[in-house]
Amino acid sequence: MSEKQNTLSIFALGGINEIGKNMYVLEYGDDLIIIDCGAKFAGEALLGIDLIIPDVTYLQQNHHKIRGLVVTHGHEDHIGGIPYLLKKLNIPIYATRFTLGLIELKLREHKLLRESTLVEINETSNLDFGNIKVSFFRTSHSIPDCLGIVFDTPEGKVVHTGDFKFDLTPVNDQYSDIHKMAKIGEEGILALISESTNAERPGLTPSESEVGRHIEEAFFGATGKIIISTFASNVNRVQQIVEACKKTNRKLALLGRSMVNVIGVARARGYLDVPDWMLVDARDVRHLPPERLTILCTGSQGEPLAALSRLSTNSNRDVKVYPGDTVIFAASPIPGNEKDVSKIVDNLFQLGANVIYGSAKITGMHVSGHGYQEDLKLMLTLMKPKYFIPIHGEYRMLHIHQKLAEAVGVEEGHTFIIKNGDVVDFQHGEARQTRSVPAGDTYVDNAGDDEVFDIVLRDRKQLSEEGMLVIVVSISKDNGDRIxxxxxxxxxxxxxxxxxxxxxxxxxxxxxxxxxxxxxxVQGMRRAIKKEVGNFVFEQTNKKPMILPIIIAI
Amino acid sequence: MSEKQNTLSIFALGGINEIGKNMYVLEYGDDLIIIDCGAKFAGEALLGIDLIIPDVTYLQQNHHKIRGLVVTHGHEDHIGGIPYLLKKLNIPIYATRFTLGLIELKLREHKLLRESTLVEINETSNLDFGNIKVSFFRTSHSIPDCLGIVFDTPEGKVVHTGDFKFDLTPVNDQYSDIHKMAKIGEEGILALISESTNAERPGLTPSESEVGRHIEEAFFGATGKIIISTFASNVNRVQQIVEACKKTNRKLALLGRSMVNVIGVARARGYLDVPDWMLVDARDVRHLPPERLTILCTGSQGEPLAALSRLSTNSNRDVKVYPGDTVIFAASPIPGNEKDVSKIVDNLFQLGANVIYGSAKITGMHVSGHGYQEDLKLMLTLMKPKYFIPIHGEYRMLHIHQKLAEAVGVEEGHTFIIKNGDVVDFQHGEARQTRSVPAGDTYVDNAGDDEVFDIVLRDRKQLSEEGMLVIVVSISKDNGDRIxxxxxxxxxxxxxxxxxxxxxxxxxxxxxxxxxxxxxxVQGMRRAIKKEVGNFVFEQTNKKPMILPIIIAI
Structure with missing residues (x-):
């Protein structure tokens, strides 16, 4: 047996030093397992780009080793890259019933559903991937059907937490399975791979059921129509909105494609209980008295094309906002989205609505799905890992997570703060981090449904900040004289x-x-023009527009 | 006397539905007074644009009426537009000693200082502008030497608060002059124009002296070098940093042009007391033991070109960040800057520094200079205005400020929530809002020190998101045949x-x-190519690049 074969390697192809595009890899000998395949939204800074997904060069080079993609849960930063991965590598996908429902929505959209291999698993499943055996444990998060994963390898057991919090009073019956986690920890864990999103926040995450209380209060206080926006995938929060509708005798209309789709999946698969009498079509709401009506819509993050944004400018055909209506943001703005959200709040106030928005501490309308420091410490304590790899966070979160781990007993020097692509190798029970595999961002332009290359973005950046200057000159083919x-x-x-x-x-x-x-x-002229005109323009205007000399030789 | 002459008009040319570029106007008959002339930073969304200033078309059209520009205080959103205004209209500027110092820095940079008329005022000054007499009262804010303004007009008295909080234990001796405000209110106020920045926040703003306590604590706890960043203009906070240096026997080096400049002005004019022994040149700090050294620098908002950002990538020649150094953000991120700040925090952690950052509630390293709800209610109560115009805020802040005003006794219907350009006219003691003057954004490109027109920005936006396609064809001048x-x-x-x-x-x-x-x-061909190629490209790629047909007729 060569040295290569008895090494266990762990690395990230996305999710480190960023929130988004999570993708982790475990490899032992000829067996490679992928965990999650997320996407990240590009934001304004990336010009005309919609989505960023992991660079999967390494996976393409090691296609023959891949045993499958195991998905922890159905959030975009864990499943958003799947269609693009499947276009390159047709590999089997393992996920829970609800997560599979969301993946199927995506694959149908990309016309990939028929050729895909989807395998439903749950917390009792056992997968056998050659050298690596895989089992699971139930966790709580802001979406149903989440899993933590145990990888039993010849080097020892590795636990990947997925995204989690400890919610002891969840709205559904999907408790964090603390007993199972304790048992896994008792058996001895070589390495814990744990998410770090809220490592900066002291204390314990509040329970989802807290939000229900505040929603109910707002519903009882509202006189007109209620418009409430939350993440479509937060099915438990939607369930609490449904309960508030029941208690106040309101019908419920859904606005926004992802809201309709995700709630469809959640109802069909038994994760959400909405009585049939309650649901009305958005086109019919104008016939209902406002005090009998709730609109549940997308757009809580201020997304300019989502339902709430359209409502805030009264550009939805069927639903209008009138003075006396109540609008509830049942989700805090994710850092970076504050300005977009504020703009919508302003517009809604201008329409005369009563708007419940802002910090969750004041409104009580949101709790995080990611564990705070005490949650993270509880996971570390339960698992008692020898080695620790904090993931799913920006550097400062990983750094603080390391300190938390050391506070609960992980030895100094046994935590690996890696970058995307950095490999942690385990051999004879010892870990070291010396090498890297290719990792990076791949840009997707949704309009063209195509990958976009760096050079295009560099050009766009220059064009966007400095503009451009096209210089046309026609010359004689023979002697270069100007025509x-x-x-x-x-x-x-x-x-x-x-x-x-x-x-x-x-x-x-x-x-x-x-x-x-x-x-x-012609080449020489082009180069000379670029240089001379560039210098002249910079001297005159302090700007460096893109200079495009066009020389036509006739 | 015509009707026009006995109307008092109040309007904003900037500062409404935005935080930034404050500019307000009072006009009575042939007398027009401008209050403040601010700028706003453009951010990433505006391509290659550095600064936004108010559109002053109305002022140019009414040049002959302008009696002067009165400045409430020296923050960028109140003085940043002055050089550009002066290039168009050379009008006298009235401001306090410290504010004038900051304005002079700007004018010197723009080579406008010699031809400018600058008049120093203080809280006891009285200005006589024909129909309008102007007096002042002292307020507290996050910069020294702030004024509220009383305009005594034939229609009655109008109060403009400037930016303010009520700080009963300020670090300098510039208390809010509550007694004078009470007296002004007693005399009867027609209209109050009051800032709304923190109208969303319940309670009373904490005192600046709270921050001093936390700075001192951090200084006593630090073992290595201390790097601390705050707004250069927050002279009182700088004074508290100086005091902490004294107590812990540290020398102080300044990094960043605006830090050096503003502290120069503050010391020269007697607003800041730094002993000479304390100051060291940044070039000499490498010779000092780290525990004897503090670096005070710009860049607390994550500005990519400021000192702290350069330190975080260790690209400052003289000062390096080493493990064991402490970096303190003594300023909260302004909404929108969180991502830039986080990036710097990440980099500093990677260099091994102990970083004190994040929510002021946790660190205690920042208090706002803008009054919270109770401060705003106190001002409204002191002034007892008949009419109320909330300014300096986005719509929701103005809206909430209106509710606060009504809660302390302003009659319903007596608050005017205006937009930039909307005019409130006062006649015979009654107010109405029916007309508008031109108002809007003027873009400044600092590299070229020039105004930029909308069309350029539209082009840049298209270029940045869709790219471009130049199509060159040479034809015969005579018959249009392709050459x-x-x-x-x-x-x-x-x-x-x-x-x-x-x-x-x-x-x-x-x-x-x-x-x-x-x-x-040629024109017809250009149009036809644009249309046909545009359609073809959109069909093929779903993109709409800028199409630039170039036809050379020879």
């Missing part, structure tokens, strides 16, 4: 009062630059 | 494996499109 005067066209660049003068000066620079060329050396 | 085959060049657009095929197909479309033209109708 017409140069012409310059600018876009996204100076439009000041003196811009005509600037452009005419640029044309003079071009003439001077190409005059010495006494043959049709 | 060379069309050529297409793309930037920031598809670079997929099939892009060559796409470009060659585009050239076919161009050929087909221009073939029917049987004269050199």
């Amino acid at each position: 017409s005067d140069p012409d310059s066209i600018s876009r996204g660049f100076v439009y000041a009062k003196n811009s005509e003068e600037l452009l005419s000066n640029i044309n003079e620079v071009v003439k001077r630059t190409i005059d010495p060329f006494n043959d049709a050396n | 060379s085959d069309p050529d297409s060049i793309s930037r920031g657009f598809v670079y997929a494996k099939n892009s060559e095929e796409l470009l060659s197909n585009i050239n076919e479309v161009v050929k087909r499109t221009i073939d029917p033209f049987n004269d050199a109708n």
